[in-house]
Amino acid sequence: MSKVIIVGAGGVGGVVTHKCAQLPEVFTDIILASRNEEKCKAIAAQLPRAIRTAQVDADNVAQMTALLEAEKPDLVINVALPYQDLPIMDACLAAGIDYLDTANYEPPEEAKFEYSWQWAYQDKFKNANIMALLGSGFDPGVTNVYTAYIKKHYLDEIHELDIIDCNAGDHGQPFATNFNPEINIREVTAKGRFWENGQWVETDPLSVKDSYDFPEGIGPKDIYLMYHEELESITKHFPEIKRARFWMTFSQNYLKHLEVLQNVGMTGIEPVVYEGKEIIPLQFLKAVLPDPSSLGPLTKGRTCIGCVAKGIKDGKEKIVYIYNICDHEKCYEEVQSQAISYTTGVPAMIGAKMILEGKWKASGVWNMEQFDPDPFMNDLNQYGLPWQVVELDATGLTD
Numbered sequence: 001m002s003k004v005i006i007v008g009a010g011g012v013g014g015v016v017t018h019k020c021a022q023l024p025e026v027f028t029d030i031i032l033a034s035r036n037e038e039k040c041k042a043i044a045a046q047l048p049r050a051i052r053t054a055q056v057d058a059d060n061v062a063q064m065t066a067l068l069e070a071e072k073p074d075l076v077i078n079v080a081l082p083y084q085d086l087p088i089m090d091a092c093l094a095a096g097i098d099y100l101d102t103a104n105y106e107p108p109e110e111a112k113f114e115y116s117w118q119w120a121y122q123d124k125f126k127n128a129n130i131m132a133l134l135g136s137g138f139d140p141g142v143t144n145v146y147t148a149y150i151k152k153h154y155l156d157e158i159h160e161l162d163i164i165d166c167n168a169g170d171h172g173q174p175f176a177t178n179f180n181p182e183i184n185i186r187e188v189t190a191k192g193r194f195w196e197n198g199q200w201v202e203t204d205p206l207s208v209k210d211s212y213d214f215p216e217g218i219g220p221k222d223i224y225l226m227y228h229e230e231l232e233s234i235t236k237h238f239p240e241i242k243r244a245r246f247w248m249t250f251s252q253n254y255l256k257h258l259e260v261l262q263n264v265g266m267t268g269i270e271p272v273v274y275e276g277k278e279i280i281p282l283q284f285l286k287a288v289l290p291d292p293s294s295l296g297p298l299t300k301g302r303t304c305i306g307c308v309a310k311g312i313k314d315g316k317e318k319i320v321y322i323y324n325i326c327d328h329e330k331c332y333e334e335v336q337s338q339a340i341s342y343t344t345g346v347p348a349m350i351g352a353k354m355i356l357e358g359k360w361k362a363s364g365v366w367n368m369e370q371f372d373p374d375p376f377m378n379d380l381n382q383y384g385l386p387w388q389v390v391e392l393d394a395t396g397l398t399d
């Protein structure tokens with residue numbers, strides 16, 4: 001018997017709800033709550049079993065706490081936006097409920113994300129005897145678990161880690177983002193950063209480019225170095241790592257549109273006055289771009305996200321690549337959503353399952369790589385995100 005409240009009825013929220021609903025033996029009672037309850041009801045109507053819905057403004061700690069106290073769930077799955085992480089964690093503390101999310105906290109007024117704000121809850125969560133599992137999506141999330149799995153089974157020491165995220169799919173739209181446009185554009189237009197020899201090296205946005213030949217017929221694609229939050233926790237928890245980088249593919253079409261939008265000021269997050277009213281250009285842009293959840297029926301092709309790790313096993317150099325390939329159309333057939341939301345929503349369900357089954361259970365604030373990767377990796381194979389491990393002769397990157 002377990003009850004969960006899922007917060008956020010967007011692209012990822014839809015997938016988590018579908019996946020939890022598929023496992024009634026684990027998720028006996030599901031409540032989907034969001035700012036706009038109509039969106040929750042629309043998702044509920046797609047499901048083969050009944051769930052409940054609720055309206056909540058998760059920025060309002062008192063309102064969120066009241067919902068938790070009334071329902072007394074075992075766990076909150078936060079798939080609203082990164083801005084809501086801290087208010088929802090505060091509500092979980094007030095009501096004594098475990099917490100899980102897929103993206104680390106980001107203040108609305110500054111395009112900056114880091115774990116310090118959520119790691120600062122460590123003592124409070126420990127003292128309250130509740131847990132928070134941070135970043136249980138794909139990247140962060142599965143990429144952290146892949147790293148822990150490589151360390152447990154393949155390498156005695158990891159020296160270099162390259163996380164490579166490829167979306168080889170096409171939605172046929174002139175310009176659209178595959179998850180929340182505001183969060184996506186803030187991330188992509190930020191400076192790049194990678195870890196090298198004990199310090200962060202900063203790069204201009206999308207200024208470092210390489211090419212990677214993706215497996216299983218996907219083929220070569222341009223990849224761009226970005227900063228991504230799992231680099232912060234992975235380099236903390238595996239201090240032997242000398243270099244850690246994150247790469248993502250972008251089409252020339254996406255980059256061209258982004259450049260124009262940036263040049264004309266549409267990606268800014270400072271308010272501008274328009275007809276006597278303050279508006280934030282990026283929020284206005286989000287309002288005119290396609291809703292990512294509308295891309296489900298349109299997107300074809302596959303994603304390939306994985307970790308290339310170079311290190312030492314029994315005194316010899318070894319390179320290991322673990323990856324998942326996910327097909328946009330198959331995801332849509334199963335849960336009415338494209339693969340970007342699917343690859344985030346499935347690990348959120350599995351992270352929740354780990355907590356509810358007691359496989360990953362400890363009070364305090366945790367990142368994914370701190371737990372035993374094996375049960376999570378088994379569930380990835382079982383619930384829609386099967387992975388492959390290959391040993392490589394070379395990393396496939398330029399250096």
Ligand SMILES: NC(=O)c1ccc[n+]([C@@H]2O[C@H](COP(=O)([O-])OP(=O)(O)OC[C@H]3O[C@@H](n4cnc5c(N)ncnc54)[C@H](OP(=O)(O)O)[C@@H]3O)[C@@H](O)[C@H]2O)c1
Nearest residue numbers: 008009010011012035058080082103137138139140179180
């Ligand atoms: N780790 C990963 O691999 C990964 C990958 C992709 C995305 N993510 C994360 O997943 C999360 C969800 O992304 P998404 O693409 O599903 O975004 P989305 O489609 O924009 O959905 C966000 C949902 O949260 C709701 N919401 C926003 N503010 C709220 C508030 N104050 N109270 C209650 N509900 C609120 C929104 O309500 P409205 O409908 O009213 O706006 C919307 O339903 C984001 O945090 C994103 O960063 C993680």
